[in-house]
Every structure is written in structure tokens, then in C-alpha cells.
Amino acid sequence: MKVLSVVGARPQLVKLAAIASAFAETSHEHVIVHTGQHYDADLSDVFFDGLGIPAPDVHLGVGSGSHGVQTGAVLAAMDKVLEAERPDWVLVYGDTNSTVAGALSAVKMHLPVAHLEAGLRSFNRRMPEEHNRVLTDHCADLLLAPTEEAVRHLANEGLGKRTRLVGDVMVDICLRIRDAVAAGQHPAPALPEGIDPAAPFLLATLHRPDNTDAPERLSALIASLASLPVPVALLAHPRLVARADEHGIKLAQGSVHVGRPLPYAGLVAAVMASAGVVTDSGGLQKETFLLGRPCTTIRPETEWVETLRDEWNILVPDPQDKTREAWAAVATRPAPRVSQGTPYGDGQAARSVVRVLEQS
Ligand code: UD1
Numbered sequence: 568m569k570v571l572s573v574v575g576a577r578p579q580l581v582k583l584a585a586i587a588s589a590f591a592e593t594s595h596e597h598v599i600v601h602t603g604q605h606y607d608a609d610l611s612d613v614f615f616d617g618l619g620i621p622a623p624d625v626h627l628g629v630g631s632g633s634h635g636v637q638t639g640a641v642l643a644a645m646d647k648v649l650e651a652e653r654p655d656w657v658l659v660y661g662d663t664n665s666t667v668a669g670a671l672s673a674v675k676m677h678l679p680v681a682h683l684e685a686g687l688r689s690f691n692r693r694m695p696e697e698h699n700r701v702l703t704d705h706c707a708d709l710l711l712a713p714t715e716e717a718v719r720h721l722a723n724e725g726l727g728k729r730t731r732l733v734g735d736v737m738v739d740i741c742l743r744i745r746d747a748v749a750a751g752q753h754p755a756p757a758l759p760e761g762i763d764p765a766a767p768f769l770l771a772t773l774h775r776p777d778n779t780d781a782p783e784r785l786s787a788l789i790a791s792l793a794s795l796p797v798p799v800a801l802l803a804h805p806r807l808v809a810r811a812d813e814h815g816i817k818l819a820q821g822s823v824h825v826g827r828p829l830p831y832a833g834l835v836a837a838v839m840a841s842a843g844v845v846t847d848s849g850g851l852q853k854e855t856f857l858l859g860r861p862c863t864t865i866r867p868e869t870e871w872v873e874t875l876r877d878e879w880n881i882l883v884p885d886p887q888d889k890t891r892e893a894w895a896a897v898a899t900r901p902a903p904r905v906s907q908g909t910p911y912g913d914g915q916a917a918r919s920v921v922r923v924l925e926q927s
Contacts, residue, residue: 575604575665584618589917641668685710686717734912756833759826774804791886793821873910
């Protein structure tokens with residue numbers, strides 16, 4: 568069997584690490600196509616190096632652009648690659664512009680498409696990822712769902728017959744790296760200057776357009792982080808840095824200490840060292856849950872509803888709606904005392920993916 572994976576953005580590289588390592592245990596051929604949606608070393612190269620992913624076989628180099636330009640560039644470049652490779656399966660991951668473009672180019676060439684992390688829904692049509700998920704699910708032949716909730720969403724949309732529950736491949740990698748960090752196999756993460764890893768601190772990330780792109784919203788969010796009573800290590804995505812520069816908003820203020828995005832093992836180690844996380848990232852919400860730290864999510868909804876149980880994760884659409892004390896109490900609360908359970912599977916999801924592809 569020949570499987571061609573299409574990836575392009577940071578979270579897809581983590582999922583690819585799990586899949587590439589499962590394929591390495593088999594005699595199947597696994598071809599990796601990197602669209603180039605993320606090209607900064609911090610967002611791409613360090614994941615290949617740090618997670619032992621084989622170098623991409625093909626690099627499309629599409630880079631940044633508006634949604635149409637970026638999606639279109641991937642579409643235009645994929646035909647030739649698919650024609651040359653003719654895989655048995657095209658595997659697309661998650662919900663980025665690279666995902667929908669990879670899926671669409673493959674179905675148009677009558678190549679079977681499998682969607683990993685199928686069935687997630689925020690029901691928020693303002694999110695670019697929501698269109699990408701729905702369109703990808705409806706054009707794919709095989710829907711690899713991470714959770715029972717995702718299976719239910721797909722069934723509700725008439726896609727039950729194409730759906731298989733495989734678990735979440737991010738768990739495979741997150742738990743593997745957690746154990747390696749705990750065993751001292753990774754150096755201490757490069758936290759922003761001014762953060763003492765031995766004292767309580769919060770880890771924060773913000774990158775969603777709804778949070779970064781309007782200047783009033785962004786400056787209110789930074790002010791809320793700045794007002795917290797513990798140091799905040801803000802790992803700044805390039806979009807956040809670019810928008811803050813554009814609007815003259817200073818990120819390093821009050822409690823906020825700014826650093827660069829971390830490689831995956833560094834991120835896992837930083838979450839483990841932290842007292843909790845404040846984020847708008849889907850992946851980080853779940854990693855925080857898996858690593859047993861409380862998460863506060865700056866969004867009105869989440870696709871990962873299982874994290875909300877017992878307040879492991881709390882949604883705060885707008886910290887300014889709370890008094891300063893109430894916001895501080897939510898963001899700095901201790902971890903719940905009840906166990907998280909295992910709603911995302913047992914860390915063997917990538918092997919299940921390979922098995923399902925073999926059998927389908
Ligand atoms: C993308 C995904 C999002 C995912 C996120 C993970 C879509 C619609 N969004 O969002 O689902 O959670 O990746 O990080 O696909 N930039 C750089 N260097 C890079 C890449 C981007 O500087 O290597 C800057 C550019 O200014 C670019 C902006 O970041 O315009 C946004 O990048 P883009 O890939 O369009 O979306 P993300 O916000 O990263």
C-alpha cells in the first residue's frame with residue numbers, strides 16, 4: 568500500500584510524527600508532501616528534527632497569503648504530485664487550508680482520501696478551520712474520527728458509513744514525549760526571559776484571527792494577561808507578533824514575558840513545569856488536559872468538549888467580561904482533583920489508522 572500524507576502547518580506535523588512512526592513499522596510506502604503553509608524554522612523544521620519525522624519527499628513551498636491564494640496555490644501544485652505518485656490513499660490532517668486543498672485535489676483525481684481528525688465541529692462559521700473541516704469531511708472517502716463526539720457529528724451529517732473511530736494520534740506523541748521529558752531525556756525548554764521555571768507561572772499562546780486581528784480585542788487580551796498575579800510566558804506565534812507590530816501593541820507588559828514558539832518537546836516540558844495554560848489553540852487545550860494542568864481557553868466554544876469536564880478546561884470568550892479578581896481566579900486555579908479519564912484513546916491511534924487503511 569502506498570499512502571501520501573499532505574501536511575503544512577505546525578499541528579499537522581505533530582500528527583504526522585505519530586503516523587510516520589506507525590508506517591515505519593510496516594512495509595507500506597509512505598510519501599510526505601509538505602505544502603509549505605508554515606515555513607519558519609520555529610513552526611516547521613524543529614518539528615521534523617525534534618520528532619524524528621523523515622524529511623518531506625515533496626515540498627510545495629506555497630507560503631503565506633489570503634485564504635484563497637494559499638488554498639489555491641496548494642491546489643494548483645498538487646495535481647502534478649498526485650499524477651506522479653498515484654497513491655492508494657491520500658491522507659489529510661486536521662483543519663487547515665492545506666487540509667482542504669489536499670483533499671479537494673485528490674478527489675478531483677479520483678484518488679481515495681482519508682481524513683484524520685474527522686468530525687470535529689465548533690459550529691462557529693467565523694472560524695476558517697470550521698469550513699475546512701466540514702468541506703474535507705464531505706469530500707473524503709474515509710473519516711478517521713478521534714472521539715465518540717466526532718463520530719456523532721459525522722453521523723448527524725449523514726457520513727456514518729464512512730466513519731471509523733481510531734482515537735487521537737496526538738495522544739500517541741504527547742504521552743511518548745511526556746515520558747521522555749519526565750525521564751530527563753530532553754533539555755529544559757527555552758522559556759521567555761524573566762520566567763523562573765521553579766516558581767509558579769502560566770503558559771500562554773494566542774494566534775486565532777478572531778483574537779489577534781482586531782486591535783481593540785488584541786490589546787484588551789494582552790492587558791488581561793498583563794494583569795494576572797503570576798508571571799505569564801507568552802509563546803508568540805508569528806501572526807500575533809505581526810498583528811501586534813502592525814497595531815503598535817506592546818506584548819511584553821505587566822506580567823507578560825514574551826518568547827518564541829517552542830519545539831514540541833519543549834512545549835510539553837513547559838506545560839509540565841507550568842501551573843496552567845491560557846490559550847486559543849485547539850491542540851494545546853488537549854495537551855494541557857493530557858498533561859494534567861488546568862487550561863483556560865480564550866474562545867466562545869471548543870471542538871474538544873471532553874476537556875471541559877470537571878473544569879479541566881474553562882472557556883472564557885472575553886476576560887474583560889469578568890472582574891479582575893474573577894479572571895485571575897479562573898486563570899490561576901489549581902488542577903481539578905478528579906482524573907481526566909481517557910476520552911482521547913490509549914496512545915495507539917496511529918497504529919489503528921494504519922490498520923483501518925489496510926482494511927478499507
Ligand atoms: C494555521 C491554521 C490553524 C492552525 C495554525 C497552527 C488555517 C486556516 N489555519 O493558522 O488552523 O491552528 O496554523 O499554527 O490553515 N506566518 C509566518 N511564518 C510561518 C507561517 C505563518 O510568519 O511559517 C505568519 C504570516 O504572517 C501568515 C500568518 O502567520 O500570514 C498566518 O499563517 P497561516 O498559515 O495563514 O495561518 P495560522 O494563523 O498559522
